Amino acid sequence: MFSPNPVCSFTFIKQPKALVTSVERRRKGSMADSARGICDECACVDKARAAVWPAEVLNEAPNQATMSAEALNKHHHQVNFLPNAEDYVLINCFGKGFGGFSKVFVACHRTSEKLVVVKQTNVDVQNTRQLEELKYEVQVLRSLCHPNILPFYCSFVNRQEVWCVLPLMQFGSCADILKNSFPDGMCELLVSAILWEILQGLEYLHKIGIIHRALKGSHILIGANGEVCLSGLKRCIFLPVHGNVDNNQMAHQFPSHAVTVLPWMAPEILQQDLRGYNFQSDIYSFGITAIELARGIVPYLGMPPTKILLDKLKGNSPKLCDTLVVNDPESSVQLTTSDSGVESAVTSVVEGRDGGQPSSTQENFSTSFQQVKRKTKEIVVELLSSVPSLANCSKDKRLDQDIATSIAAENLSAMTLDEWTF
Numbered sequence: 001m002f003s004p005n006p007v008c009s010f011t012f013i014k015q016p017k018a019l020v021t022s023v024e025r026r027r028k029g030s031m032a033d034s035a036r037g038i039c040d041e042c043a044c045v046d047k048a049r050a051a052v053w054p055a056e057v058l059n060e061a062p063n064q065a066t067m068s069a070e071a072l073n074k075h076h077h078q079v080n081f082l083p084n085a086e087d088y089v090l091i092n093c094f095g096k097g098f099g100g101f102s103k104v105f106v107a108c109h110r111t112s113e114k115l116v117v118v119k120q121t122n123v124d125v126q127n128t129r130q131l132e133e134l135k136y137e138v139q140v141l142r143s144l145c146h147p148n149i150l151p152f153y154c155s156f157v158n159r160q161e162v163w164c165v166l167p168l169m170q171f172g173s174c175a176d177i178l179k180n181s182f183p184d185g186m187c188e189l190l191v192s193a194i195l196w197e198i199l200q201g202l203e204y205l206h207k208i209g210i211i212h213r214a215l216k217g218s219h220i221l222i223g224a225n226g227e228v229c230l231s232g233l234k235r236c237i238f239l240p241v242h243g244n245v246d247n248n249q250m251a252h253q254f255p256s257h258a259v260t261v262l263p264w265m266a267p268e269i270l271q272q273d274l275r276g277y278n279f280q281s282d283i284y285s286f287g288i289t290a291i292e293l294a295r296g297i298v299p300y301l302g303m304p305p306t307k308i309l310l311d312k313l314k315g316n317s318p319k320l321c322d323t324l325v326v327n328d329p330e331s332s333v334q335l336t337t338s339d340s341g342v343e344s345a346v347t348s349v350v351e352g353r354d355g356g357q358p359s360s361t362q363e364n365f366s367t368s369f370q371q372v373k374r375k376t377k378e379i380v381v382e383l384l385s386s387v388p389s390l391a392n393c394s395k396d397k398r399l400d401q402d403i404a405t406s407i408a409a410e411n412l413s414a415m416t417l418d419e420w421t422f
Contacts (some may be wrong), residue, residue, distance in 0.1 A: 148201030226377030
């Protein structure tokens with residue numbers, strides 16, 4: 001913890017250098033920073049442009065020098081999403097997040113008529129730790145720019161809620177797709193396409209020193225055009241990276257969310273010893289996620305947490321079942337190989353991990369990836385054509401009534417007895 005800057009009224013947390021390098025580069029020498037309360041030595045909300053003061057929220061342009069050609073082209077044509085609640089019409093609530101404290105809505109952006117996701121988090125019921133996690137998630141998301149990482153549009157305060165505006169991934173998460181459309185697991189072609197895209201996102205995170213620590217099916221989102229994006233970065237941590245990603249940097253922080261992601265968590269994290277863990281832990285989670293996608297269920301499902309922990313610490317690794325669906329008979333795109341390349345690759349990744357780098361993992365999956373890596377989006381769109389889209393949800397008329405009731409209750413609580421006429 002750092003001592004607060006007199007200008008800044010927020011709690012300070014140390015911000016990793018990898019997170020603020022581009023921000024500091026753009027703002028170096030600016031005299032306006034101190035006037036706005038931006039502290040060079042902290043990661044306060046104002047610096048991350050998270051929404052605490054609506055008037056201060058800005059949509060900063062990402063660092064174009066580090067953007068790929070595809071991402072740069074999208075940036076030049078992107079819609080400007082302003083931090084104003086009146087710009088978004090809530091359509092339907094389709095889920096909850098942030099430990100059940102957030103409501104996730106499909107919404108329509110009035111100016112562009114584009115469908116987006118609005119995540120509302122009530123800060124009145126948050127404790128200090130949860131507020132810090134919310135700030136941290138916003139800071140991380142705003143600092144990243146990659147086609148396989150979920151973009152972040154803006155955030156702002158509306159009454160007692162923090163609104164985060166994100167793109168709508170119409171097919172939802174892989175966990176939802178498995179539950180509703182593929183209860184017995186996805187075909188190998190679809191699994192390979194999704195895993196290839198996820199590896200690109202993991203490689204990006206590892207190069208800038210980020211360990212995801214919560215990779216699983218519910219944190220893999222798929223868009224209408226076949227985009228595959230990683231989310232769930234509020235639990236990630238940073239390791240210093242000098243040059244190429246290597247194995248000499250270790251983390252020793254035990255995650256507080258370990259129980260919720262226990263089936264996907266690497267044994268070295270659970271051991272809590274002096275050896276620590278590094279980027280290899282994400283590769284283990286990647287292998288477990290591959291099994292989840294292929295089988296339709298998560299390994300260790302229904303087992304008590306203590307038994308899962310002991311099983312992992314003994315070195316036992318889950319195996320991909322022998323009944324993996326190699327091809328979708330109703331699809332026009334098929335794998336040319338007759339054996340299951342994913343099965344042997346998953347076994348290698350979960351058990352050996354071969355250095356724990358995404359490039360090594362790509363080599364393990366080379367047979368399957370060779371056929372999908374140039375046309376992943378087309379494959380994903382075709383094989384998910386039967387999956388219901390969130391964009392087709394109907395307007396929930398109860399939302400308007402709930403909003404009106406909430407505003408009326410807020411106005412009523414603000415009134416004093418002197419304003420009443422009897």
